[in-house]
Amino acid sequence: MPTSRSLAAPDEIRAYLIDQLNLALRRPGMFGTEGELALRMLMDHLLFVECQPEALAKQQRIWEEHGAWSSTGVAGVFRELVPEHYYEYGIASVYAEFAHCRGWLKPDRVLDRDEYEVLRGAVRQWADEDRVWTDVVDEFGTPSMLFGSNNPYYGKTLGYLTENPEEPMVSFHLWNGSAPGTEQSWPPEYEEPLLLAVRFGTGLFRQTFTFTPEGQRRLPVE
Numbered sequence: 001m002p003t004s005r006s007l008a009a010p011d012e013i014r015a016y017l018i019d020q021l022n023l024a025l026r027r028p029g030m031f032g033t034e035g036e037l038a039l040r041m042l043m044d045h046l047l048f049v050e051c052q053p054e055a056l057a058k059q060q061r062i063w064e065e066h067g068a069w070s071s072t073g074v075a076g077v078f079r080e081l082v083p084e085h086y087y088e089y090g091i092a093s094v095y096a097e098f099a100h101c102r103g104w105l106k107p108d109r110v111l112d113r114d115e116y117e118v119l120r121g122a123v124r125q126w127a128d129e130d131r132v133w134t135d136v137v138d139e140f141g142t143p144s145m146l147f148g149s150n151n152p153y154y155g156k157t158l159g160y161l162t163e164n165p166e167e168p169m170v171s172f173h174l175w176n177g178s179a180p181g182t183e184q185s186w187p188p189e190y191e192e193p194l195l196l197a198v199r200f201g202t203g204l205f206r207q208t209f210t211f212t213p214e215g216q217r218r219l220p221v222e
Contacts, residue, residue: 075088080220124210136158143158154193170200
């Protein structure tokens, strides 16, 4: 039986859970097929340590009011917007926004105000044309967060944010693979992921998406 002296201190537990959460956000596939469940569990544990266990349920109600929450969580909404097997990175970007508000997020870099304003002002029109992964990075620089791997054969989401959590993260959702219901070829026919949509804003969830022409073509068929 462990004694009180052998238990980690609350601050150590919190720091450990924050590190695990940031790892899960970046690489949700490492935490199994139910990546969203893993994110919720880590956040539940963190909020318990912070004595605010109700905060995630409150956030879920906000997501529901904005159309970002379904009976199957954030995943159920993304299934209607991007091809199968690639929405886990989009899900992670939504939870990352909540993590940023809680002070848990550890981005690789943050944009200054000028960079952010240029990005927000240009990105919707910029996404009117088909783009790929390198186009995003060449235009807007290294992302604050990479949700997914550096492997070009896999989809991913790139997130750009400032230090201010009240300024919405700009997320670029990229895809590489076969359409839903078809056999996955390997390697995929594309040398790097295609941009399907850019997402940012605080309004209704679907209205925060700007789809590229390719994203419009790849919208899942109901």
